[in-house]
Amino acid sequence: MRIKISVIIPVFNAEPYLAKCIESLLNQTVHECEFIFINDGSVDNSVSVIERYKQIDARVVLLEQYNQGVSAARNKGLQAAKGDYIGFVDADDYIEADMYESLYHTALKEDCDIVLSNFESEIDGHAVLTAYPFPVNQVLNKAYISQEVLPFFIKSDELNTACNKLYRRSLLQDQGVQFPLQVALGEDGVFNMAAFSHADRFVYMDYTGYHYREIIGSATRNIIQKDYFQRALDVYHVELPSHFKAILAEESISRLKAIKLIHNVMAYVHIYFKPTASLSVSKQIQYIQTMIGAEEVRKALPIYKKEMKLTLNRYQKVLLYFISNRSWIGIYFITAYSRFRN
Template identity: 40%
Template sequence: MIAVTIVIPVYNAQRYLEDCIKSLMAQTMQSCEFIFVNDGSKDESQLIIEKYQKLDSRIILLNQENQGVSVARNNGISKAKGTYLGFVDADDYVSKDYFERLFEISKQTNSDILVTNFNTVSNDTIFSNVPIFEVGKVYTSKEIQEQLIPYFIKEDNLNPVWNKFYKTDVIKNYGIHFPKGIVIGEDGLFNLQAFNFAKSIFFTDYSGYFYREIENSAVRDVQNKDYFKIALQQYHYDYKYQFGVQLETNEIEKLKSIRFINNIISLTNIYLNSNFSASQKKKYIKAMMNNEVVQKIIKKYWTEIMSNKSKYQQFILYCIKVKSFFLLQLATKYSNFRNK
């Protein structure tokens, strides 16, 4: 019987892949399987995995045509034999006792889902993140529905699957899966389903996962991804019908509206700092400002949206509300100058 299954989706990940594999091979827990799902990589990723597969019987390689990270993870889940299930991204790495510690904590607390703290690696600097929820506590079904589910709809920073540890039976018995065709945010939607069905969730401050932050990745990706279109898509999710969320419809609407406008604030900064021409930046940002959904939400939830915002964010919101690209550009330039 295998205790732990770890699924690692891989697409053109040769730059950091060996670091990831070596950290998994060094795990003190032997009752593991590491399922690498090669999503049609065109670099040396497959060859790298095959090389290490010969050295460690815990490494399993699945190859598929390029279908995206959601399909890759779903295929990995379908092959999982472990009592517990976890995920690692091919850019990241873990401490050598990581999965042994997670297994022990999960068994001790009998939690359906374990949420860990994690470390961020940025420009060779490592810092531990601050836990979002109270650690050392088991959240019951009632607390999950009242505190954690609303947080998922309103915020983004609980989304990752790589700092969570799941009972495999919960995932498989309820048919929890990564939605296909989602370019960004598939982690959050997977977790929204998992948390919704979980009977108990435990948060620990143990930090054994090392998330590698790729500098300016969002600014670069904006050339290939329409982030505003994606944000609109996320806003239009029917959380009750698609994901079985039990909150009142009005509450869901308010929470997802706040999240949507927070994303718009971030996108203004991403677009203004992108490599687009001045005319392209103006075109994209004015399209966001003039969008009917954006203006409707700002008018309806202005008080809630302005709450807990810095003066700079409040001014950005004002610029969006009055549709002033000129003022927005001035504010961003001033902020960039102050932060130099």
């Protein structure tokens, strides 16, 4: 059987969600697939779940590695993949039955290197759709990628995920595109920036087939172990690939980075001020004060205000006012009001 699509699924202690993920893969309306699961040192019964489905369907492939992280797991899958195109799914998510047929049909019809689609997130019990400001169902060429898509990666995290895309395998292999190791945050973004920078043609489909599941309480539960703001600063300071500097002026890169940083700050205040037993109120206040007082934030705020003032809604303007004035009390009450309204 000629394999049309290789789907790569890294697995680490995903037992509660794994069966639904696997069944959504096996139910794909395009049959010529292989589903490459990479067990990354799970200590629960994830392997047993995969083995059970492997006995039922020969398209299930199981590879093993010892807890090297999601990037190493995906790279191992890339090395083993045989399909014409490659997709990625996280083990606690699930997809619609026609997702890969829809993306693959478009890839073949338009001879695309990459096909992009929307995705739906389940956050606090609410469905949130992520879509993109690109022309729909049109072949977008290298010039458009350079002028619109690559800058989008610098100013926003929304395009980072690899899971709502289909990639031509030969593009990834010929250009040596892999996920970076020892990157604490944004490995998907680095991978995608490299893939898109080498792509000649891509299509954005106004289609939603991927369902991202937020593990309940994950953000606030891990707030002590994962310093989200420090990670945002790491991304802010990271050196971009050389081809970006050939495409964009240093001033433009700095401007786009400033927009992303303040976007992140405005999102993180909700995480840090969300009621949780794992973090005391005094610690929450300390996090907020550190974040809004950071030198990088103070430097980025004027740039953000200038660039985004016409697109901000009333709530965002008020929140930005309190951040600008380093008022943690104002931030506390405005985020509490937002939670009440929602």
